[in-house]
Amino acid sequence: MLCCTLFFPFRRRLGSPYCRRMTNMAKRGKKKGGLFRGLKRLLGFLLVLALVWVVLGFVPRDRNYVPENPMLRQELPILIAHGGGNREFPDNTLEAFYNAYSVDPRAMLETDVCITKDGVVILSHDTTLDRKTNVTGAIAEWNYTDLMAQQVDFGYTNPVKDGQLNGKRVRFTTDGGKTRTPLEVTYPAGVKPRHRSKFLCTTLEQLLVSFPENRINVEIKQTGEVGQKALEEVLRLLKTYDAFDRVVLASFHDEVYDRYVALQTAGQVPDRFMYSPSVGPMIRYVAMAALNADFLFKDGLCVFQLPTEKMGIPLDTQWLVQSAHKHNIAVHYWTVNDVSEMQHLIDIGADGIMTDYPHLLKQVLDAQEKPADTGDFQLAAPREE
Incomplete structure (x- = not known):
């Protein structure tokens, strides 16, 4: 210029x-x-x-769950039997849980619950009876008394579409194609099979009474007002059997979680009660932790129950486990049936591993205690009886 x-x-x-x-x-x-x-x-x-x-x-992290947390691991992760171990026996039956107990008397028992028309909380992964039994219909439309009077059998794995029977009924079989009967279960001394061939309906009350020392994870499957009614009945049972210290309650339905929060705020739920949240609070925590802002997380939760990955994002990381531990929050992973993944979770410090194969996970856990010179140790296949 x-x-x-x-x-x-x-x-x-x-x-x-x-x-x-x-x-x-x-x-x-x-x-x-x-x-x-x-x-x-x-x-x-x-x-x-x-x-x-x-x-x-460097901001101090408060204990999110103030009482001593029984969901944290001691030396090894907690063995959590998914539905009692639903590839070894029909899931959510008393027989499946006795089988898991025979594998490890300290096992944590994971179950799903629904409430019947007459207000009884029964164990069932589905909200209908079509997939797992020899009858059909929504559980909320059946009376428990009728389920027992008809000796409805929960020993099936039927094909379903949208929750309704879609084909011929199929008896439960193991991976090896073997059917099961209640007579094949190893029961504790003094306990006898309820039926020779059928897996009868099991209630949450029966589970609490049959395993008075075991930790139990209860997931409410129903939604809306029915799910909220189930929540209130579950809480009543926990109060009756003084089981708040050993039961974790879970639900992936926001309306059920919101009802729980309302009851807790109103003082109707003990402070020591353990609740595992829906996906929302867990995602919020992970985001906060990544930003080092997890000191703002004040949900009062005792445990995160997570898959090993979500939307391609790995969640089975030592960073996440250690971050949760700073808040006295345990981390449990589901549903893990692979030996290498079980070992990985043990190594990163996971507090609990949920599996369909209690026998297999028990072998992996037991192998941690073997001397280093047993390099030729190999895991046996899941037991077939």
Whole structure:
């Protein structure tokens, strides 16, 4: 620009292309200067964020669950029998839970519950009877008294579509194609089979009475008002049998969780009661922890029950387990049937492993205590009786 001003009279003859080049160079210099200043600002902003992130890491983490947490591991993770071990015996039957107990008397028992028309909480993964029994219909439309009077058999794995029977009924079989009967279960001394061939309906009350020392995970399957009614009846049973210290309640339905929060706020649920949240609070915690802002998490939860991955994001990480432990929150993983994944969860410090194969997980856990020179130790296949 300066050359154009000084030599304006001679621009056409001497300097027009030269002046244009100088002008363009000046413009590019301004652009580069602006870009450099922008990068400096961005770098400064990122440095401030990093400093804030580091400082937040030193903020004390409070115990999210104040009482002593029985869901934390001791030396090894807790063996959690999914439905009692639903690839060894028909799930959510008293017989399946006795089988899991025979594998490990300290096992945690995971079950799903629904409430019947006459207000009895029974064990069932589905809200209908079509897939697991020899009858059909919604559990909420059946009376428990009728289920027992008809000796409805919960020993099936029928094909269903939208919760309704869709084909011929199929008896439960193990992976090896073997059917099961209640007579094949190893029962504790003094306990006899309820039936020679049928797996009868089991209630939550029966489970609490039959296993008075075991930790139990109860997931409410029904939704809406029916699910809230089931929640209230479950809480009544836990109070009756003084089981709040050993039962974790779970539901993936927000309306059931909201009802629980309302009851807790009203003082109708003991502070020591253990609840595992729906997906929302767990995602919120992971996001907060990643930002070092998990000191803001105050949900009062005792345990996260997680899959090993969600939407392609691995959740079976030592970082997540250690972060939760800072808040006195246990971390349990479901449903794990692979030996290498079981070993990985043991190594990262997971507090509980939920499996369909109690015998297999017990072998993996027992192998941790074997001497180092037993390198040729191999796990046996799940037991077939």
